[in-house]
Amino acid sequence: MPESAIEQPRLGRRERKKAATHKALADAALRLFLERGYDAVGIREIAEAADLSVTTLFKHFPSKEALVFDQEGDVKDALLSAVRDRDAGRSIPAALRDYVIRHRLPHHGDDPRFAQFKRLIEQTPALREYSRKMWMRYELALAAEIADDVGVPHDDPACRALAHFSIEVIDLVFGGSDPELMVERAFDLLEHGWHAVGGPAADTTA
Structure with a gap:
């Protein structure tokens, strides 16, 4: 996946080599x-292109699909941190809005590969799934984080709805002016x- 704007901590020599x-x-x-299409490329070809062994590849990625979503753990951690580590007095929706703007938007406009990346996913059933x-998984984890923050059960519908729509916003705005x-x-x-936000008032008449 094209690099995100999420800042990474400084790593030791072993960790840098692994990364x-x-x-x-x-x-x-x-x-x-992107050059040939997802289904036309094999695992061995990927390992050879990186000058590494197939065994090494599977030490880093459990499946071919996972190679496309290589920052999955970092994205999840940053998403939950937006709620957990927000400033005192900052609402959860405001914190999630800031996360989306800061970490899910800037690199999209700067990296021309992102549109190609999106198309690759949209056109490949295995990647879409x-x-x-x-x-x-992100949605469920985020809903649980929100629920813990406000002191309600993890299956609270309001927390689930906020988590769901906060994540959906990322796709909703893609390609907008x-x-x-x-x-x-x-x-x-x-x-x-x-x-x-300017919606008409509800009709309260009988």
């Missing part, structure tokens, strides 16, 4: 997938409700 190997494999896989399951404004508007709705 470099991980990135080399993911970069080789994405390059080949993997992505759907990945984001469902002003993604940041679209994110702001979407989170205004999540934070304040329909009336606050």
Whole structure:
């Protein structure tokens, strides 16, 4: 996946070598997938393109699909941290809005590969299914984090809804003329409700 704007901590020599190997494999896989299509590329070809063994590849990635979503753990950690480590007095919707704007939007416009990356997923059934399951795991984890923060059960429908729509915003704004404004508007709705963003008042007459 194209690099995100999430800042990484400084690593020791062993960790840097491991991270470099991980990135080399993911970069080789994405390059080949974009050039030839996901289904036309084999695991051995990816390993050879990165000048590594198939055994090394599987030490870093459990499946071919995982090569495309190489930052899955980092994305999940940053998403939950947006709620857990937000400033005192900052609402959860506001914190999630800031996360989306800061970490899910900037690199999309700067990296021309991102549109290709999105198309690759959309056009490949195996990747669409993997992505759907990945984001469902994020959604459940985020809902649990929100529920813990406000002191309600993990299956609280309001927490599930906030988690679901906060994640859906990322896809909703992709390709829009002003993604940041679209994110702001979407989170205004999540934070304040329909009336606050200009929706018509409900008919309260009998």
